[in-house]
Amino acid sequence: MPGNARRVRLFDTLKREVISLEPVDGRTFRFYCCGPTVYGPAHIGNFRTFVMQDVLRRTLELGGMKTKHVRNITDVDDKTIRDSVAAGRTLEDFTSEWRDKFHEDCKSLNCLKPHLEPSAVKHVPEQIEMIRELEAKGHAYASDDGSVYFKISSFPEYGRLSQLNTRELELGKTQNARANSDEYDKDNAADFVLWKGRRDEDGENFWESPWGQGRPGWHLECSAMIRKYLGDTFDLHSGGVDLVFPHHDNEIAQSKCSCGGEFARSWFHVTHLRVDGRKMSKSLGNLYTLEQLAEMGHSANEVRYVLAGGHYRKPMNFTLDSLKAAKEALTKLAKAASGRTAPSYKSLIKGGDLGIFAPAMTKLNEDLNTAGALGEVFGNLKAAESEADWFGFFTVLAALGLELPEPEAIEVPEEIQEIAKKRWEARQAKDWAASDVFRDELAVKGWVVKDGREGYEILPL
Numbered sequence: 397m398p399g400n401a402r403r404v405r406l407f408d409t410l411k412r413e414v415i416s417l418e419p420v421d422g423r424t425f426r427f428y429c430c431g432p433t434v435y436g437p438a439h440i441g442n443f444r445t446f447v448m449q450d451v452l453r454r455t456l457e458l459g460g461m462k463t464k465h466v467r468n469i470t471d472v473d474d475k476t477i478r479d480s481v482a483a484g485r486t487l488e489d490f491t492s493e494w495r496d497k498f499h500e501d502c503k504s505l506n507c508l509k510p511h512l513e514p515s516a517v518k519h520v521p522e523q524i525e526m527i528r529e530l531e532a533k534g535h536a537y538a539s540d541d542g543s544v545y546f547k548i549s550s551f552p553e554y555g556r557l558s559q560l561n562t563r564e565l566e567l568g569k570t571q572n573a574r575a576n577s578d579e580y581d582k583d584n585a586a587d588f589v590l591w592k593g594r595r596d597e598d599g600e601n602f603w604e605s606p607w608g609q610g611r612p613g614w615h616l617e618c619s620a621m622i623r624k625y626l627g628d629t630f631d632l633h634s635g636g637v638d639l640v641f642p643h644h645d646n647e648i649a650q651s652k653c654s655c656g657g658e659f660a661r662s663w664f665h666v667t668h669l670r671v672d673g674r675k676m677s678k679s680l681g682n683l684y685t686l687e688q689l690a691e692m693g694h695s696a697n698e699v700r701y702v703l704a705g706g707h708y709r710k711p712m713n714f715t716l717d718s719l720k721a722a723k724e725a726l727t728k729l730a731k732a733a734s735g736r737t738a739p740s741y742k743s744l745i746k747g748g749d750l751g752i753f754a755p756a757m758t759k760l761n762e763d764l765n766t767a768g769a770l771g772e773v774f775g776n777l778k779a780a781e782s783e784a785d786w787f788g789f790f791t792v793l794a795a796l797g798l799e800l801p802e803p804e805a806i807e808v809p810e811e812i813q814e815i816a817k818k819r820w821e822a823r824q825a826k827d828w829a830a831s832d833v834f835r836d837e838l839a840v841k842g843w844v845v846k847d848g849r850e851g852y853e854i855l856p857l
């Protein structure tokens with residue numbers, strides 16, 4: 397680990413305890429995040445997960461750790477095919493529009509670009525190769541309809557990540573059950589599809605394979621791309637909690653049975669963003685996109701503040717009021733730091749004394765306690781003085797990926813300007829009684845004047 401590294405600890409879904417994150421190769425922390433399914437705009441629930449993954453990366457980097465961040469684009473699955481066919485567009489034309497939109501949203505949320513962003517469609521040969529290996533090793537079998545399934549009874553560890561009830565794994569219950577759809581739940585543990593035989597509703601979206609025409613099942617893409625870009629053993633794998641089962645348990649099965657490595661050494665899952673007590677999701681129709689929120693006057697930075705402000709393992713209920721509070725909090729930070737320029741991310745990464753904000757960074761390093769870190773920042777804001785303090789302040793903000801807003805220009809009505817002018821003139825003439833009358837008049841109308849040596853500033857009360 398580099399000399400100035402501060403250790404980051406995180407709750408590991410598999411071990412079910414907080415562990416230290418250290419790169420297996422001793423140099424670079426290599427991690428994978430399941431990326432978006434590009435069939436519509438991502439909602440801010442999706443972005444809770446992507447923002448927290450970004451906070452993890454930033455916290456590692458600002459602690460002196462090098463990272464390699466791989467995140468895929470799911471551009472072939474049940475949903476992308478269904479919707480592109482319905483829209484009468486090619487899969488590529490359809491998904492590239494939503495991929496670009498996703499990138500735009502990531503940029504406005506200040507998420508760092510992953511070092512690699514492979515697409516599933518461009519890795520079909522790698523996926524076919526993995527199925528061949530699984531078949532050769534007795535972990536996969538072809539069915540009559542040209543599909544190929546993973547045989548979960550061939551992998552005794554199956555379901556460990558999600559703590560799948562062993563009862564459900566009793567052979568009698570699972571041997572005849574198969575899941576052909578990309579998504580299913582824990583109550584239906586079943587042999588899952590690796591290759592889907594061509595069906596009419598897939599339109600032109602099929603590939604040639606040793607099992608005939610068809611397309612890969614959804615779970616396979618991550619296993620194949622991880623193998624190619626991160627190898628058989630890497631440091632951390634991540635997604636929202638809905639991916640623990642079946643997606644991540646299936647990835648483990650595919651990868652361990654074909655490659656034989658350890659696969660992910662640790663797992664990071666982000667709890668769902670909820671609305672009115674239910675998971676924000678496209679299927680429930682209770683979602684907000686960045687675009688919708690921008691139309692309502694809320695900046696992406698404010699959205700990020702809300703998403704990053706709660707602990708990733710705690711439920712978060714989204715409300716529009718939380719965005720208002722975020723705006724106020726960001727304005728307060730901006731005011732405190734007014735006149736100071738944030739050092740570049742590169743120079744913050746080089747590290748240094750964090751002054752009175754060192755404890756805020758310690759909070760982040762300990763299981764990404766973002767709420768605790770923000771508490772420390774606000775608690776010490778008034779005491780910030782030295783260069784080290786401000787370096788620490790900007791380091792914590794950079795870890796959270798927050799930018800300080802420009803102060804908003806305040807429009808002062810002419811009538812108010814007139815009264816303020818009269819007050820100033822009275823003061824120049826040392827007519828304190830008149831000056832006080834004008835001051836009170838301004839206060840009644842909701843304004844206050846701050847005097848300086850050269851002039852005055854009119855502010856809302």
Ligand code: AMP
Pocket residue numbers: 430431432433434440441442443444445446470634635636637638639666667668669670675676677
């Ligand atoms: P998808 O585009 O559906 O594949 O999801 C992209 C990422 O968003 C995955 O890591 C999901 O687990 C995550 N996700 C989906 N819904 C939510 C939510 N309401 N809150 C947090 N993360 C979510």
Ligand code: ZN
Pocket residue numbers: 429430431618643647
């Ligand atoms: Zn995945």
